[in-house]
Amino acid sequence: MNTGRRSCDSPSWIVTRRVFLKASALLAAGAGLSQLSCAVKTAAKGKRATCRFGIVTDCHYADADARIGRYYRESLVKLDECVELMNAEKVGFLIELGDFKDEDAKPAEEKTISYLRVIEQVFQKFTGPTYHVLGNHDMDSISKTQFLSNVANTGIDPTKSYYSFDSKGFHFVVLDANYRSDGAEYDHGNFDWTDANIPQQQLTWLSEDLTRARGPVIVFVHQLLAEAGSHSIKNAEEVRSILESSGKVAAVFQGHKHDGGYSQIEGIHYYVLKAVVEGSGRENSAYAIVDILADGGIVVTGYRKAESRVMAPPLLSRPLADNPST
Numbered sequence: 501m502n503t504g505r506r507s508c509d510s511p512s513w514i515v516t517r518r519v520f521l522k523a524s525a526l527l528a529a530g531a532g533l534s535q536l537s538c539a540v541k542t543a544a545k546g547k548r549a550t551c552r553f554g555i556v557t558d559c560h561y562a563d564a565d566a567r568i569g570r571y572y573r574e575s576l577v578k579l580d581e582c583v584e585l586m587n588a589e590k591v592g593f594l595i596e597l598g599d600f601k602d603e604d605a606k607p608a609e610e611k612t613i614s615y616l617r618v619i620e621q622v623f624q625k626f627t628g629p630t631y632h633v634l635g636n637h638d639m640d641s642i643s644k645t646q647f648l649s650n651v652a653n654t655g656i657d658p659t660k661s662y663y664s665f666d667s668k669g670f671h672f673v674v675l676d677a678n679y680r681s682d683g684a685e686y687d688h689g690n691f692d693w694t695d696a697n698i699p700q701q702q703l704t705w706l707s708e709d710l711t712r713a714r715g716p717v718i719v720f721v722h723q724l725l726a727e728a729g730s731h732s733i734k735n736a737e738e739v740r741s742i743l744e745s746s747g748k749v750a751a752v753f754q755g756h757k758h759d760g761g762y763s764q765i766e767g768i769h770y771y772v773l774k775a776v777v778e779g780s781g782r783e784n785s786a787y788a789i790v791d792i793l794a795d796g797g798i799v800v801t802g803y804r805k806a807e808s809r810v811m812a813p814p815l816l817s818r819p820l821a822d823n824p825s826t
Contacts, residue, residue, distance in 0.1 A: 598635025
């Protein structure tokens, strides 16, 4: 059956020269060159990238034994490889899309915080701005306040779980869907991971933030906005309506669903990045570089198991050319 996906062996995919040069330093550590990246052969040929950033998600780091196919300890090495490549590629910023850390089979607050600090040390090896999206596991045995006080979101108020920032003429929005249906925040495991919501206060903020946005918008959120199901935000349709009515949102990048995915709704691209934690070995990882081209097209270059994708320029109310380059 044709699933619409292409393998690295297809002539439509190549390992780029940049990946080759970077991978040479990783070969000694057992990193397979052919497995490091699948890149679209002619995606950005002759087109100027106006903005470039890195994404990674679902590290689930904990000093814990593997279970249900998740190799928690190995996420340190996998993330380190990701950060090393992002530094070599000189991306503008690096953002992780949630479930940054995990916990022991018998949760302990102090140990969970120690896991968060260890994985954050690796993340902070990136030499540019860093950002975090809250995932449900980030509050499995600690609070949002405890998580946020142990990570660095560059230039952002450390008390904010949802926020926005600008880079290279683009506006970036980070959402927090870790609220129960009754409006209570996820806290110390007091939640059902299938009950994810964006409350009215945040919806109001989102609408106002998009109104003020000067450039095309990219949105980051952990849970899914583009499909119904256990991995999705319960009021996703309401959120999408706000995004669509703004006429400014080009794409949404998400994590949470470990096998990834992609869809397009009303001209907005929804890309789900595969998880770092699934499977043993460096080859079982996933991270990506996102290039936004001068014509508004978006190219995702996936590394390891992350899927590469070319996204057509969206129809935005504000043309890309009207935005400043810095």
